[in-house]
Amino acid sequence: MSNMLDYLAWRGDLSFERDPFNSVDALLLSTLSYVDLAGVVPSPGEGKITLGEASEKFFGLHSEEELAADKSFINFAPALLRHLAESDRFRNAYLLNYINDTDISREIQFAAVEIDTGDGIPFISFRGTDDTIIGWKEDFNLSFMTVPAEEEAARYLKQTMSGRTVNFRAGGHSKGGHLAIYAVAADPGMAERTLAVYNFDGPGFNNDALESERFKNVRPKVMKYIPETSIVGRLLTNTTEPVVVKSSEFGIMQHSPLTWQLEGKEFETCNATDKISDLFDETMTTWLDEMSFEERKVFVDELFSVFEASGCENLSMLTKVGVRGTKAMIGQMRQIRNDSGAKVRTLVKMFFVNINELRGEAAKEKIEESRILSIASVKLKNGKQ
Secondary structure, three states, rough: EHHHHHHHHHHHHOOOOOOOHHHHHHHHHHOOOOOOOOOOOOOOOOOOEEEEHHHHHHHHOHHHHHHHEEEEEEOOOHHHHHHHHOOOOOOOOOOEEEEEEEHHHHHHEEEEEEOOOOOOOOEEOOOOOOHHHHHHHHHHHHEEEEEEEEHHHHHHHHHHHHOOOOOOOEEOOOHHHHHHHHHOOOHHHHHEEEEEEEEEOOEOOOOHHHOOOHHHOOHHHHEEEEEOOOOOOOOOOOOOOOEEEOOOHHHHHHHHOOOOOOOOOOOOOOOOOHHHHHHHHHHHHHHHHHHHHHHHHHHHHHHHHHHHHHOOHHHHHHHHOHHHHHHHHHHHHOOOOOOOHHHHHHHHHHHHHHHHHHHHHHHHHHHHHHHHHHHHHHHHHHHOO
């Protein structure tokens, strides 16, 4: 099995003239915006820097110990920056127009960067959700409101591309994919100049939005990819039928793009999502259809109040929550007396039970494989075939 870092090792010496831009390149550049490029890449209108120079500057500002302390699922992003900088394919790409706006009080996480790969078509990369609780809550907020990051994305794209005639690509992982589509659809002029919009396991949109006039020219240009056990990518309605990608991980950890499997320069695909992803999709779709926007807000607030009670900062920690955190979550669930209480308890249970089931199944397979190998070894020692 190989992933996008293996792709860089095998094909990173090929220029875009020899091997044109593909969807794996789009995933790499979509993931690049997870790197904290503050103090590294110039802000809008203040110049540009090559990817190779940006890598050198970044690692001059951040120690290995500091980077190792990051326990989120995107902690590999700095290593990705280094691998990109070491490849002939991306080393001389320019990074420019970097913006980063994170404000917990406004429940906003927004960052974006433009990448000039040298093939004449800029790529606008919108940062997605890390696995912080607030980040995932913003994904769920999309079910009942226009989140601040959407308006920021539309404003950023218009300011970045205005006064230029060049066509471009846009994309992002997780919420970043959703923001890329929203930003392009917000302006007919941007939509016309967009060659492709890449949504890697990002949320969809409300049906009302998809049926609006502004989405008509965008939907044929959207390319969406999700893993087998997609959760975030199944929120709301998809703009296009997604391609299902195999992952080396289990459960919600498949959301990490580093776990997505490749065959050469193509994604290794599956025929369909798994039963866990389908159950989540069916459950959420049914609930959202029967809830008003105000009821959705209450539901999301109550759901994330349970996760926050655990004391965990992100979902990676939440999958390993201890006894104290579990008790606190149970206590918080017991306080939810409104109509959303049963739904919250169902979803929280689904979250934890499915992870344990998946890991349990994998453990059983390994035990069985080990047992078979042991029997075979004994037979060989005894001279039996």
